[in-house]
Amino acid sequence: MALHQAFQDKSTAKDPRQTDALKLQARRHYVFDSNQRTCDESVIELIPSIRRLIEVRFNVEAIKKEIDANPDMPLELKLQKWEKMKLTSFARILALAYSYSLLTVTLKCQISILAADICTQFEKPREPVATGWSSYLPPGFANYFGSSAPSTSEPQKQPDVGSQQIFMQCIQYFTSTGIQQLFDNIEKAMEESLQNITLKQQMSKDEVRAIFESAEKRIFSEDGVEFCQLVAPLDENMNMVGETLQNLIRRLVRSLKSTECKDTTRALADYYLSTACGRIPGSSPAPLAKLIPPLSDTFHSISSTSFESPLRNSLCSSDVHQLAIAVFSSKIA
Incomplete structure (x- = not known):
């Protein structure tokens, strides 16, 4: 019986069809892994430009400098500046969380779609x-x-190849146009979430986190922003591009509209927001005015690309990996 089993195993091992299948599987793994490494490098390269856009739009430091440089500023004007710094500080952290997360999942989806085409x-x-x-x-x-x-x-x-190259440039739409729309939505939602919260109000870290959650609900309500519209808006101009490019863009849109992609993006954003709130010093509730400066300062650490940064950890997350596999396996795209 053992001899028969050994002979059967040997025969199976020499089956050309099985050998070919194993070779194809190994090649698929190689294509997927190598493209994901390239994707990670691309995300890291694009982050500095994203960070600069956030800093320019939500310039907390300029407001701080103006307040510090004018100690004799009238009280009413100073309160206005503090209200502006409150809004800008919260909006900047939320903008970082979603722009970094959306950049990551978009490039992961794009690279996975192209890697699947290579395997085909x-x-x-x-x-x-x-x-x-x-x-x-x-x-x-x-x-x-x-x-x-x-x-x-x-x-x-x-x-x-030409269509593939143009397809990868979709991310340029996000970094030039889509991200500004995202900033607009974030600023409006955050303003609504903060309108009834005063600078004197005692707040814990959990309550600060709840402010972000309130703004998120406003941004992604039924009539709110769609991720795909920030990256690859489909309009009448789609008929002016080739069939191959249209197909790639539509697959990207399906990926970005999928529940898996939305859940992954929000999970990544939650990680950035939780990290920011967790780095506020102290454990007891304090007036919001005292929490704003340390909350604002967390931007510099959580926006970095250092080895232990939230960005690096998000690129290694199981959620991102599973999303990339789903797109690559055509379960979504």
Whole structure:
């Protein structure tokens, strides 16, 4: 019985079909992993420009400097400046959380879609087709008869590299246009969430976190912003681009609209927000005015790309990995 099993195992191991399947599987793993590493590098390279956009739009330091440089500022004007700093500090942290998270998931989806296309190229090669008398010739011998001999194979469809390159530039729409729309929505939602909270109000870290949650609900209400509209808005101009590019963009939109993508984006944003609130010193409730400066200062640590930064940890998260696999496996896109 053992001898029969050993012979059966040996026969199975030599099965060419199984060997080919294992080779394809190994190649898929290689393509996926190598493309994900490239994606991580791209995210890290784009982060400094995203951070600068946030700093320019929500310039907390300029407000602080103005208050400190004018000790004789009228009380009413000083209160106005503090109210502005309150809004700007909260909005800046929320803008960081969602712009970093959306950048990460968008590039992960794009790279996974292209990696899947690469695998399609070698998983489904066109089989040689021989017809007529040439089918009786030895392999390659029909070539000696020139163009008059029937073709022994169908042409291999080449990937549309140009469309793929343009597709990857979708992220430029987000970093130039979409992100400003995101900032607008965040500022409006945060202003509504803070309107009934005074600078003197005693607040704990959990209550500060609840302010962010309130703004998030406003941003992503039924009539709120859609992630895909910030990255790849589909409009009448879609008919002006090629079919391959249209297909890639539509797959990206399906990915960004998926429950998996939305949940992953919010999970990443939650990680940034929880980290920021957790780094506020002290454990007892304090007036909001005293919490604003340390909350604002957390921006500099959580926005970095250092080894232990939230960004690096998010790139290694299981949620992001599972999303990339789902898109790569065409379960979403």
